[in-house]
Amino acid sequence: MDTKTLCLGVLTHGDASGYEIKKAFEDGPFGHIQEIGFGSIYPALAQLLKDNLVTVTQYTQEGRPDKKVYSLTATGRLFLLDALDEPTEPDKVRSDFLFRMMFAHLLSPSALEAMIDERMAVLTEAIAGLEQRANSGFAPASETFIDGYALAIYRAMADYIEENRYQLVSASLLPQRAVAE
Amino acid sequence: MDTKTLCLGVLTHGDASGYEIKKAFEDGPFGHIQEIGFGSIYPALAQLLKDNLVTVTQYTQEGRPDKKVYSLTATGRLFLLDALDEPTEPDKVRSDFLFRMMFAHLLSPSALEAMIDERMAVLTEAIAGLEQRANSGFAPASETFIDGYALAIYRAMADYIEENRYQLVSASLLPQRAVAE
DNA sequence: AGGTACATGTAAGCTGTTACATGATTTT
């Protein structure tokens, strides 16, 4: 999924500015799909406009820069539908955390513990946020589904780490073996 | 983690060629960390060699191109240790599948079912592979930990999808609402 | 007084992906 398609997707949920699209990829259920920055969004939106897949309305604001609100066109909606019809690419993950865990035996126990604690804190916070959102108000089925999916994964991660961290920590207690090999 | 550090990491597990490093990111526990291709590995290895972080030994083979086997240098090992000491970046995910689920209401029920079935098949296969590996032979603690982590996540995904897919399918049965809005 | 939120955009640089180039051996 390139940035253009991602923007089109957010716009099916209602008109939005570039700034608001960015927020959608931080807070809401789009946040679990992938990250994007302004440096990708603004050029993508300009391209979509040129291709007539979106239209724009500019709002003048007091004490703030103008706001450009984009709307899907009929062509844009069809373009998205076509993109959705293409074969689904496998999920891609990039885990700096797992990479570090791969080298538990090269790390000091305290450094390792700190990394794991930090990860647990992040997970616990994410879980709390999702639980709160689940219990507050109604959302479309797709959003509920995706939040629930993310919650299930975060819980599985946290539970697994909590139950198995001792394995890594005991491996880290014997760093001389790794060096000797 | 850039490709250079990733390669250095694999080399702590033993000397390897570019081809073998690629395999490590396909099959073994490195496969859960991230993907890399030859187009990234070979230039990275050349750079590491220039920086004296690895050394190379060339083996002539019959009926095959020469094999270049790389080894970590002491400097290379220190470089990796320093990289491991830097702040851990948050995991990055890119899920084409979740993006599609976000638009369940724009999809036909049959297309949606097909996507979910395909995803379940991938997950089931991955789970079977990991279960088999878990029951065969001994591996270092870090590898067992990471395979177990991946297994826990895949199971959580599969269970969640199986239990909640009806939510999405019923949303997809009413596509006229989405169009009307 | 400083940080965060609002708001858009450009340009350079870095990274990574894809395609190309080559070729023997083994498995299906």
Place this chain on the structure above:
DNA sequence: AAAATCATGTAACAGCTTACATGTACCT
């Protein structure tokens, strides 16, 4: 006979990230 495995590398291209550029308003 075709496909996969082994094996390395380059070049072009596409994409994304980071830094730069600008400025108000609100909250602490």
